Amino acid sequence: MTNERRQKIESVLSKRQNDLTVVLENVFDPHNISAVMRSCDAVGIQDIYVLNTKIPLHKKWGPRSSSSAAKWLTVHQFQNTEECFTQLRKKYSTILTTHLSTDAVSLYQLDLTQPVALVFGNEHSGVSEEIIQLADGNFVIPQVGMIRSLNISVACAVTLYEAFRQKHNTGHFEKQKLDSQVYSTLFTQWELNHE
Amino acid sequence: MTNERRQKIESVLSKRQNDLTVVLENVFDPHNISAVMRSCDAVGIQDIYVLNTKIPLHKKWGPRSSSSAAKWLTVHQFQNTEECFTQLRKKYSTILTTHLSTDAVSLYQLDLTQPVALVFGNEHSGVSEEIIQLADGNFVIPQVGMIRSLNISVACAVTLYEAFRQKHNTGHFEKQKLDSQVYSTLFTQWELNHE
Numbered sequence: 001m002t003n004e005r006r007q008k009i010e011s012v013l014s015k016r017q018n019d020l021t022v023v024l025e026n027v028f029d030p031h032n033i034s035a036v037m038r039s040c041d042a043v044g045i046q047d048i049y050v051l052n053t054k055i056p057l058h059k060k061w062g063p064r065s066s067s068s069a070a071k072w073l074t075v076h077q078f079q080n081t082e083e084c085f086t087q088l089r090k091k092y093s094t095i096l097t098t099h100l101s102t103d104a105v106s107l108y109q110l111d112l113t114q115p116v117a118l119v120f121g122n123e124h125s126g127v128s129e130e131i132i133q134l135a136d137g138n139f140v141i142p143q144v145g146m147i148r149s150l151n152i153s154v155a156c157a158v159t160l161y162e163a164f165r166q167k168h169n170t171g172h173f174e175k176q177k178l179d180s181q182v183y184s185t186l187f188t189q190w191e192l193n194h195e
Numbered sequence: 196m197t198n199e200r201r202q203k204i205e206s207v208l209s210k211r212q213n214d215l216t217v218v219l220e221n222v223f224d225p226h227n228i229s230a231v232m233r234s235c236d237a238v239g240i241q242d243i244y245v246l247n248t249k250i251p252l253h254k255k256w257g258p259r260s261s262s263s264a265a266k267w268l269t270v271h272q273f274q275n276t277e278e279c280f281t282q283l284r285k286k287y288s289t290i291l292t293t294h295l296s297t298d299a300v301s302l303y304q305l306d307l308t309q310p311v312a313l314v315f316g317n318e319h320s321g322v323s324e325e326i327i328q329l330a331d332g333n334f335v336i337p338q339v340g341m342i343r344s345l346n347i348s349v350a351c352a353v354t355l356y357e358a359f360r361q362k363h364n365t366g367h368f369e370k371q372k373l374d375s376q377v378y379s380t381l382f383t384q385w386e387l388n389h390e
Contacts, residue, residue, distance in 0.1 A: 008341070015339040039349060041340035072341040108360055141356070144210040144368060145236030146203070146267040146385075154234060154352040157345070161336070161353045162360075165303055173339060190341075 001191055009190050012072075013183055014176045016046040019115035020163055021092060023049040023084070025131055026122040027152060033058070035153035036120070037069035043164040044173065046186070049088065049117070051078045053128075071193050074186075085134055092117040095135045097127040098155060100148070104140040112163035113170045120152055196386055204385050207267075208378055209371045211241040214310035215358055216287060218244040218279070220326055221317040222347060228253070230348035231315070232264035238359040239368065241381070242286075244312070245272045246279045248323075266388050269381075280329055287312040290330045292322040293350060295343070299335040307358035308365045315347055 022040055027033055033050075040048055050058065057077055078084035088095055096110070097119045110116075119135060121127030132138065141150060141158055150158070167173065176183065217235055222228055228245075235243055245253065252272055273279035283290055291305070292314045305311075314330060316322030327333065336345060336353055345353070362368065371378065 012339065012341050035346060035349060038340075038342060038345065041342050042336075042338040042345060044339045069340075069342055108363070141237075142359070142363070143237040144207065144239045145233075145264075146207050147233060147236050147264055150233065150237060150352070151230060151348075153346075153349060154230060157349040158352050158356045161356070164337070165357075168303070168337070 009187060012044075013178060013186055013190075015044045015173045016178050016186075017044045017167065017172060018046065018177050018179075018182075019092070020045055020112070020160075020167070021047050021049060021088075021117045022156065022160070023051060023088065023095075023117055023119040025051045025119055025127055026054045026125075027120060028055050029123055029152075030058075032123065032151070032153050034069065036156045037073055039153070039157040039160050041069045041072050043160045045073070045160070046178065046182075047074045047076060047091075049076045049078065049084060051081065051084045053079060053081055054122070072190070081130060081134070088117050091115065094137070095119065097121070097132050097135045097138045098140065098159070099127045099132055099138050100140060101138060104138045107139050107141050107159055107162055110139055110162075112166045113172065116163075118156075118159060118163075120156055123152060204382060207239075208373060208381055208385075210239045210368045211373050211381075212239045212362065212367060213241065213372050213374075213377075214287070215240055215307070215355075215362070216242050216244060216283075216312045217351065217355070218246060218283065218290075218312055218314040220246045220314055220322055221249045221320075222315060223250050224318055224347075225253075227318065227346070227348050229264065231351045232268055234348070234352040234355050236264045236267050238355045240268070240355070241373065241377075242269045242271060244279060244283065245270060246276065247272070247274055248276055249317070267385070276325060276329070283312050286310065289332070290314065292316070292327050292330045292333045293335065293354070294322045294327055294333050295335060296333060299333045302334050302336050302354055302357055305334055305357075307361045308367065311358075313351075313354060313358075315351055318347060 092115045095117045119127055141155055287310045290312045314322055314326055336350055
């Protein structure tokens with residue numbers, strides 16, 4: 001491994017955030033999933049959760065995945081909502097959904113510097129009622145146009161970059177946040193990845 | 196026209212911003228263009244500029260366009276850079292490109308509450324050297340991941356929503372900004388549009 005590559009990996013791992021994640025509930029379009037993964041990588045998210053209760057499991061993602069971003073992420077796949085939420089609750093104190101409704105708050109009112117999991121729902125039906133009930137709150141991206149819907153990859157990127165902006169302003173990228181064992185495991189894995 | 200529809204149109208037009216625009220330089224993927232247009236509509240942009248010097252003009256967009264967002268926007272198409280910039284300079288005091296380079300500033304350092312045109316370039320080659328020379332500055336969306344590129348529709352949405360956030364915080368959506376003649380013309384046009 002070249003020095004340059006080692007430094008790149010160290011730099012990226014040192015900025016990975018262990019207190020921010022995305023949950024994709026029954027999102028089925030591979031282009032959307034791939035775009036979401038790129039945005040996650042870009043803002044320093046390491047872990048993402050894929051919960052498929054109504055559609056089949058996706059092909060496995062992992063270190064050797066063909067999706068360009070998946071190999072730099074830790075993808076947790078679930079088919080059972082309860083199991084997924086039990087795992088999420090261990091790491092993230094707040095779980096928020098994105099669902100158009102009257103009680104939704106604006107993205108820009110959220111404090112995204114605290115441990116939080118952000119749930120994005122199926123392309124057609126959105127986040128399920130079951131998940132809305134289990135979550136701690138609900139937000140929307142404000143829109144002032146004639147058309148009231150953003151593609152999920154766009155909505156996710158806008159949300160993650162607002163988290164990035166807030167976290168950057170509060171110093172979240174200034175010191176390593178992954179615990180050292182996770183850091184070492186990922187370093188070893190990433191050494192073997194092709195970019 | 197129902198009252199509800201009239202109110203929707205009035206509400207949207209009253210929030211349209213006359214001091215923010217997007218320029219697409221030789222962007223060729225119709226899905227990207229369509230996604231950019233949806234984001235423009237969502238944050239209240241009315242005018243967008245399409246500059247095709249290296250690829251053919253796109254089919255005409257307009258009130259009866261099949262693209263869902265195009266019919267709510269005013270699309271200015273150009274094949275000549277100089278003509279395009281002459282028009283831009285009349286309305287926007289600053290023209291910024293998005294191009295990876297050492298002198299780029301972060302999106303989050305920009306003041307997007309002033310009149311500004313934001314140029315996004317071709318999917319493969321980015322913004323051209325000619326445009327970079329003509330523009331007033333260059334910015335990038337900060338990224339801390341292994342992969343260093345965001346899809347243009349994602350990059351554009353993230354940028355436009357940062358502009359939205361800043362403009363919202365400084366009251367840009369609180370009073371009508373379109374001049375009354377433009378407002379009336381658009382109102383008449385939009386009455387005839389189907390949603």
